[in-house]
Amino acid sequence: MTVTAATPRALPAVRARSRRPVVLWLTGGAVALLLFLPLAYLLVQVSQSGWSAVSHLLFRQLTLDLLWNTVRLSLAVTAACAVIGVAAAWCIERTDLPGRRIWAVLVVVPLAIPDFVTSYGWVSVAPSVQGFLGSLLVMTLALYPLVYLPVAAAFRGADPGQEEVAHSLGLGRARTFWRVTLGQARPALLGGCVLVSLALLAEYGAFEILRYNTLTTEIFFESERVYNIPAASSLSLVLVLVCFLVLGGDLAARGRGRVSRIGPQVARQRRPLRLGRATLPALAGFALLAGLALGVPIAVIVYWLFNPGHTTLPASTSLVSAALHTAGYAAAAGALATVLAIPVALLSVRHPRRSTMLLERSTFVVQALTGLVIALSLVFFAIRSVPFLYQSAPLLVVGYAILFFPLALVAVRTSVAQAPVQLEEVGRSLGQRPIAVLWRVVLPLVAPGLAAAFCLVFLSTVTELTLTLVMVPTGVQTLATEFWAYSTNISYGAAAPYAALMVAIAVIPSYVLGRWFDRLPSRASSGP
């Protein structure tokens, strides 16, 4: 064309570039492969033991007993958590309960206390708390926030109009609660129950302290105490199958129903229900819950901190080095899990096709793998394929990152959705290079979510005991392993500082997370 002949200013052109996200696909696929590694090596391990040996190990009374122990405790704890979680969420979100804001915090804080610390607290004051009933009590108190949090969020976000419509259609208060209010919270309740069941199936430390045998404690015993790898791996297979059943049951129960609100997302002010004469009993219930779930473990830690008794306090150097190791591993795991989640989240949010959805779903397979199963598989993988990584810090961090990948993905996905591609296009049309757009638009929008993902994994890593016990580099102590060493020797006084530090470190990211989740709805809402 002749018009190009006289160009007063240069408009440099660029070469053709493919718009298909090849790099994203490659990295996303690599992440999926990494996440499948533990499951693959578990199967390799089982097949190496030979089918006859495995069937001999599986089809015996012990397996059945362990399965029964695990399943009945799971069902009981999940049911108890569902009742407590829904009741607490309903009182805080829907009634005029005095001090709702404070209760809303106190009810969640038990999440920051590791389950094995809670059980240590109970056992050290009441040694009779053990077995099935003791485990039911302690695990319910430790895990109910996993139901409370999603259900409270669902109650908060639900359309108040639906309840009004139900009343206008002639439903009374009780029937409206059953058919509409609970219906709105159903997916959240199911999700919370799945989290409780999976946490219970993965738990090792608390049951060791409470002297209750589950599949996980037995796997730990077989692999770490008597080194019976075929028994450990075949029981792991059973555990994984149970976890898959829980996840599959969740999928089936959700069905095709959709809970949504139609029309603009305007959060209408809802008039809280008046508790009236039920106020005092409700307050007493919350006080009891906070006292049992929070007061007991905290009080015990504080008591042992100031009354070390005949045991000597650990040397402060050991405390500091354990804290540094814990924080270092947790930071590395948080960073790695967040980075791994980015390509998967980008693919599923920016390129929503059936293939990318499938990739995203497949990464959730990790949810069926407990910390112990991942640890054992990775150790086996290291021994077989990469001996120089055996009992090394990098492998430990990879283990944490795999275990907590689903947590990171949820947070990263939310944050990537905060930065739609249109904003990048507008930024570029305003004369900004892609790198400047990344810096000025994408990063500010995505950063809070990435920080949340990091904190979520950090917090979980600090309080993770099982995987740490199996994979920690030889000679290295973390807060969790030191606490474990002292508390299993019944040196409760020596264990207390480690517990206190663990809780203190875990509380900071919890606070950051709470702030982030509080900010989310305000950003989405329109109007001042």
Add this chain to the structure above:
Amino acid sequence: MTSLHVTDVHKAFGSHAVLTGIDLTVPEGSLAAILGPSGSGKTTLLRVLAGFERADQGTIVLGDHVVDDGRRFVPSERRGIGYVPQEGALFPHLTVLRNVAFGVPRRERPARKLDELLEMVGLSGLGGRYPHQLSGGQQQRVALARALAIRPGIVLLDEPFSSLDAGLRSSVRADVQRVLREQGTTALLVTHDQDEALSLAEQVAVIRHGRVGQTGSPQNLYAHPGDPGIARFLGDANLVPCTVEGAVATTPFGLLPVRAGGAAPASRHSIALVRPEQLVVSIDPQGPGLAARVVRNQFHGHDTVITVEPEEPIGTPLVVVRSDGELDAPVGARVTIVARGEVVTWPDEESARSVLEAVEG
């Protein structure tokens, strides 16, 4: 400001061809509209012009720079195009003022008088607000100010008013038109709303199936649509069979003069366009003209739109009539219709017939 020349632009997504040879010229300083139904490829065209997508084939020239000719490709950030997306797409983490200042280099910001720009779009004093504190109309104004702040050669607007409610739409529309005039910016607006295109733009290009069907001033397009499909798209239209001899068409409404300027040759089988406002209804069933029965009566305040069914078949099942003010013709009433003014005619060839059928269908 600058002119825009688009020549034979093609764009396909996989096997799905969206643009199939777009030719378009927007003169310097003018406000043009691309009018097309949803799925006609108008948003894709805008995205290709903005540099968010590259053309598979064809040439795009801004002023005297080739920005895309299928081989060379100037990326969006070097085109100097102001882009106003459908929902505004303001940066949620920046205040109004920082949104507007986004594309302006820091040291040039004082000289650009961004406050004045805000004032011009009617947002003075709101510079410190965040986007979620603004109404939809205010967000659109900020998006326009942000695009104008970089002193673009041309502003592209992608259905900027479609997310606003009716009352707000007309005021924002008028303001946007005023601001673009004051700035003397070349602007290209994409819309599916014929009313918007006709009332706002100095030049309208009708786009169908990925190519430009007809271009012209709003008045010219409305008076001389290129084919029955475009006639239908630009407003309510009665398309009836007729025969043309010389400058006179014999229609079911009687003899009507054929509008000069049309290129329709004499033909026994033609199609005539009679706009609803050309028809006059008489509630006297014995009056002159075409006898019909009312099947629908919609009162709009400023006028009444009546749909009638002719008693004798005339080649179209229903006729739409627009009448000023109120008209006492209830459903079922027998009325007579008389036409006035000139008609546009097209030979009723296979193509015309198929277009007509497609429109009817």
